[in-house]
Amino acid sequence: MSAKNEVLSLLSKEEVIKYKALPISVENKKLYIGITNPSLDISKLKADLMEDFKLKDVIPVIVSDASYVDGLSFYDEVRKQSPRETREEFIDLTETESIPTFEELNTQLQEAPIQDLLNLILLMGFNAKASDIHVEPHSDHTIIRMRLDGVLHEVANLPKERYSYILSQVELHSNLKLNADYPQNGRFSIKIAEQDLGVRVETMPSMHGDDIVMRLFNTQSKMLNLDGLGLSEYALPILEGALKRPHGMIIMVGPTGSGKTTTIYAILNQLNSESVKIITLEDPVEYEMEGVTQSQINEGESFAERLKAVLREDPDIIMVGEIREASTAQVALQAALTGHLMVSTIHANDAVTAIIRLTEMIGDANLVTASTNVIIAQRLVRKICPKCRASYEPTEYELKEFNKILNKMKEEIRPTEPYNFFRGNGCDDCQGIGFRGRIGIYELLEIDKSLQKLINENVPIFEVQEAALAGGLITMEQDGIFKALDGITSLEEVLKTIRE
Ligand SMILES: [Zn+2]
Known part of the structure; x- marks a missing residue:
């Protein structure tokens, strides 16, 4: 040295x-x-x-x-x-004074001592319930954006000189190399309001410096119960019924960020008791649950092989993070048929597509239909801020789309006129956005005798879809329409989410 x-x-x-x-x-x-x-x-x-x-x-x-x-x-x-190096890596924000609005944050970031910048940004992110904080250097300024309820919002614009300090603090806290010319990732935690919050950091070199993304995740987040998911009066009894059965498969469907992990944990939370053994196979473990044996799959390890090992541990309920290939599907469906309650996810757009895809994956429709209890497809929509909610006149396009969805609805569940629509006008409570928090829109498909027959006969997918609707399936878009008419979300938000 x-x-x-x-x-x-x-x-x-x-x-x-x-x-x-x-x-x-x-x-x-x-x-x-x-x-x-x-x-x-x-x-x-x-x-x-x-x-x-x-x-x-x-x-x-x-x-x-x-x-x-x-x-x-x-x-x-x-x-x-x-x-004298120690391993403890956390930023203590308990003494940092919180800021009410993004506007105020922007003002403070221009003036505050540089050593306070990162703390102010993290505290604002925590208070606004941001999932990610982006720090993006440009030629002569730096933009800070936060993702709230799935959508990015610009919250501050800083002079370039202030950026390098934020970067070096982030790098130091997350054990990254300073001035590296390649992408890096690391993590640290923040101590705040009597809790610890994990922060995962990704940096990537760009034209004018490293782009920084900090993902905030709450390691002690409260487990949801089924009632908190926002399932409708039609959907909740279907799920509760499926959970009461001692065996069979419950499949969650949706893209990344659709909230299916939250739903799975709520299901496991509901099932969790002293009298049952629950084992999970995750990649990675996202939340810790007391009383549940959670295991993480190693890189390159086969889900199917590990699942066979899990079955030897005499579990009642098994959660498999995701069914990606035929071998896993085969073992999981067999287990569901022979006395285990299985919960898993599969990548597909909607419930009917998921069951067809699963059938094609293993080439055994009988096994799939005999072991599947229910398929739940979901998306997340933003909830209108209750403080600034107001009714409004939808656009012609929105009304046209609304009527299309309405016309596909069975007569007996169709909502009655007059139809009122709502949106958030924006206030200090919601940072002027008009939305606060998110809720799921769901479709729950039960495989009854008639669907079982159609799928086993390998009929085209649209026939299965028609039969499911005739049998009383309420689709995600229909569930969204109900939530819009109740003023929980906006029509525009529902249309945007399901057309994505
Ligand atoms: Zn508001």
């Missing part, structure tokens, strides 16, 4: 970040450290350093923000060799 590196390694990364301080030089057993914020109390750091390194004194000198950032880039090269 060079002399410079030796000095740098005197402070641990946590100390460098916590005290906004960097070691500069040692002369006659006196350590000079550069600090950016003279009002921070460094007496503890000073005492620790003097004791650990038998120093005579630790002398703080004020350095500019720019030289601190500059020093950080050297620091990364040596910090791994530091004798």
